[in-house]
Amino acid sequence: MIKYYSTNGQEAGVTLAQALLTGQASDRGLYMPDRYPTLDRAVLTTMKDKSYATIAYKVLKPFAAGTFDDDTLRAACESAYDFEVPLEQVGDGRQYLMRLDRGPTASFKDFAARMMSRWMSLLMRQQGGRLVILTATSGDTGSAVAHAYHGIDRVDVVVLFPVDEVSDRQRRQMTTLGGNVTTIAVNGKFDDCQALVKQAFADPDLNHIRLTSANSINIGRLLPQSVYYVYAYTRLADTAAGEPMVFCIPSGNFGDMMGGVIAKQMGLPVSKFIIATNANDEVPRFLETGQYRPIVPSRVCASNAMNVGHPSNLARLVDVYGGWMDEKGAIKKQPDMGRMRSDVYSVSIDDAWTRRTIKEAHDRYAHTLEPHGAVGWAGLQHWLQTDEGNAHPDAPCVSIATAHPAKFPDEIRAMIGVEPEVPPSLVGLDEMAESFETMDDVTYERFRDWLNQRYS
Numbered sequence: 001m002i003k004y005y006s007t008n009g010q011e012a013g014v015t016l017a018q019a020l021l022t023g024q025a026s027d028r029g030l031y032m033p034d035r036y037p038t039l040d041r042a043v044l045t046t047m048k049d050k051s052y053a054t055i056a057y058k059v060l061k062p063f064a065a066g067t068f069d070d071d072t073l074r075a076a077c078e079s080a081y082d083f084e085v086p087l088e089q090v091g092d093g094r095q096y097l098m099r100l101d102r103g104p105t106a107s108f109k110d111f112a113a114r115m116m117s118r119w120m121s122l123l124m125r126q127q128g129g130r131l132v133i134l135t136a137t138s139g140d141t142g143s144a145v146a147h148a149y150h151g152i153d154r155v156d157v158v159v160l161f162p163v164d165e166v167s168d169r170q171r172r173q174m175t176t177l178g179g180n181v182t183t184i185a186v187n188g189k190f191d192d193c194q195a196l197v198k199q200a201f202a203d204p205d206l207n208h209i210r211l212t213s214a215n216s217i218n219i220g221r222l223l224p225q226s227v228y229y230v231y232a233y234t235r236l237a238d239t240a241a242g243e244p245m246v247f248c249i250p251s252g253n254f255g256d257m258m259g260g261v262i263a264k265q266m267g268l269p270v271s272k273f274i275i276a277t278n279a280n281d282e283v284p285r286f287l288e289t290g291q292y293r294p295i296v297p298s299r300v301c302a303s304n305a306m307n308v309g310h311p312s313n314l315a316r317l318v319d320v321y322g323g324w325m326d327e328k329g330a331i332k333k334q335p336d337m338g339r340m341r342s343d344v345y346s347v348s349i350d351d352a353w354t355r356r357t358i359k360e361a362h363d364r365y366a367h368t369l370e371p372h373g374a375v376g377w378a379g380l381q382h383w384l385q386t387d388e389g390n391a392h393p394d395a396p397c398v399s400i401a402t403a404h405p406a407k408f409p410d411e412i413r414a415m416i417g418v419e420p421e422v423p424p425s426l427v428g429l430d431e432m433a434e435s436f437e438t439m440d441d442v443t444y445e446r447f448r449d450w451l452n453q454r455y456s
């Protein structure tokens, strides 16, 4: 049975159930699987004609063994993944966009949130009691989590969001649900929201409330995100030959990328992960120099869900490459930077470059990109011009489109004069009534008192 250890190394391995329900380890490290099941060529070849839900089941089964039985897991996969996962060819070569924007809140966050909510509700049914999911969002986590958990028995959801950093539609997706979902507008940045959440988890005065996270510090966010890498591979690569593939991932907290890294650890042939950030370039700099400096406060960019100056999942990447980064971002043991650089290439794309890319993709290929997907596409195009990219002109390349353009209509209209078509999941949203709490000048003490009053 796979156990989950803490990147800080002070805790014995736990089961998936424990890792899901606690979120963060007691030593404030992040959980990682202690072993990886193998996805060899034969296995990948058998997946070529299987549905997304079936691939999800096969990939997740070994990680969930001991916590969920096979039938339960299969049913959860079938009900969570009932939407399309398009792979769109761009141009006439082997470059593709993987559109992870067809779920109910139109961002890739639906993939993990929908599986996690099913897992947690199953666990609460087994164990009894109530759970409070506390999450900070820079836009899409909040809505995906709120939707995935809305109306779920025995679970309450509290979402904190930076009032000036989310788009209207992103906000409405969270504030129009009500019921067991409470949203709080914080007069600050995403990092302030994240800091409040982290402090609450570490606060002994809140021990009587069963708090857990749905942020990508929870391993339950990462495991489901390994599935779409496997899915894309089976559709686009020569599985029997073990052909290597390139993925480009527009990144903020690096949870999406960690899903890919987990898939590679399982044996998925990935020759390169291209990690594209917006102007928050702490990770490209880290890869270049080996020195890590968080960006405080984080920079505000058009790709708002990626405005992260200190990505929590970096500690996991460092761990995979044999190093140790603590919860404050201090590197206690340097990872193997050579090996990391050979697997990962990272580039920062600023807003001007992002806008240029949206325009180019529209004019040249008639594809409408939104700011996050455009950062990814720009990163892939950039890498293809490097010596290494030039040396692999025929490799299948996938750039991940993490959100639907209709979530950012103002930017798209301003850049290419196009009104993005609204997908069915967003229809009617603009007319629904919103309700949320507001915290100006929020201090941790005020937030703690609010939690205590509400959920004690």
Ligand SMILES: *Cc1c(COP(=O)(O)O)cnc(C)c1O
Binding pocket: 107, 108, 109, 139, 140, 141, 216, 250, 251, 252, 253, 254, 255, 256, 257, 305, 306, 372, 373, 402, 403
């Ligand atoms: C969350 C998000 C990202 C960044 O994903 P990470 O896992 O935090 O790196 C990128 N694009 C969109 C649209 C998002 O919602």
